[in-house]
Amino acid sequence: MAEPIDEAMVVAWVDGELPATEAARIEQAVAADPLLRELADTHRAMRARFAAAFGPIANEPVTLPSADLILFAEARAKRLRRLWVPAAIAASLVVGLFIGQIGQPTGVRDRADALALAAPLAHALDTQLSGEAGRVRVALSFRAQDGAYCRSFTAAHLGGVACRTGDGWSLRYAARGTTQRGAYTQAGDDPARASAIAAMIAGEPLDAAGERTARARGWR
Amino acid sequence: MDAFETALVRLLPRLRRFAHGLTRDAADADDLTQRAAERALKARGQWQPGTNFDAWAYRILRNLWIDTARHRQRRDKVIAPAEQAENVGGPGEAEAAAERLFLMRAMDRLPDEQREAVALVMIEGLSYAEAAQVVEVPEGTLTSRLVRGRQALTRLLSGGE
DSSP: OOOOOOHHHHHHHHTTOSOHHHHHHHHHHHHHOHHHHHHHHHHHHHHHHHHHHHGGGGGSOOOOOOHHHHHHHHHHHTTGGGGSOOHHHHHHOOBSOOOSOTTSSOSOOSSTTTTBOOHHHHHHHHHOOTTOOSSSEEEEEEEBTTSOEEEEEEOSSEEEEEEEETTEEEEEEEEEOOOOOOTTOOSOOOHHHHHHHHHHBOSSOOOHHHHHHHHHTTTO | OOHHHHHHHHHHHHHHHHHHHHHOOHHHHHHHHHHHHHHHHHTGGGOOTTSOHHHHHHHHHHHHHHHHHHHHHHHOOOOOOOOTTOOOOSTTHHHHHHHHHHHHHHHHTSOHHHHHHHIIIIITOOOHHHHHHHHTSOHHHHHHHHHHHHHHHHHHHTTOO
């Protein structure tokens, strides 16, 4: 006679893990023994309960993390900041600014508010969490070494890093938007931007909870 | 997106579900999923085509959680879980979230190794062999953890201690 049936075997049977002959043997035993049947029913019901409770989570969409986060981590790992302009200077500089079309006299003017972002962009930076879909996509939020909150973003024609100063957002780094790819295109793919972030950042990028807190405080 | 990214994007919702089972907290689960995806993208050179991609990605998330949990224990976490309300959407969603929370509280009481076995098999629906691959233990070890976890849950969910 085969070995006696224990709970582990009943569980394996419920989970469909047994080869056919073994499964048939357990099935017969369970049919003949009310205690084994109760055990099998308990395990089957519990498995179904967990599957039903957690199953819907797998229907919720999840996006890949932004390229900024990955490039930023790489940039920092390579200690690029050592090659960078000292942070205090970098924070006040605009690196690689390419707005407007070459040859047209519509460039950035030499004014105090010249690099303040227009309302729709500023609104997106005020309200959107990183990774949310929209005409503007925010990729990453962090605190700069001067204490300001900064966020990297990609819009239709412009991608960059802006920091909260006074009443609005001002550009600290910008580059002309690159060609659009699939829906999951990671914002940017711009190593220079990641290096700029690595030079400006104090500590770690904000996680989702940190972003919500900062947003609730108006990024101040 | 290339084949690797496509496979990862396809798996992300399930990784996030597994993260709910491990962390028992919706905000922690989102955070862990994002970090695991980052790590998978960075470590893509280490994945060997032809081997089980899902098990590889689950393993990354699981190992990341072990590091996180260990780190947190040192900090002695006393903060009450904040965002347990989750997203309350369509009809029945509030009940579903409450049920999930109830099961997560029961899973809080399991030792880590039993909890991850339960999450991989009962929540993720992995076979014993796949689950053992994720945790990197022999299949017999995985099944005995699973059975002990289920026995404990049976007691917890039936109101006993």
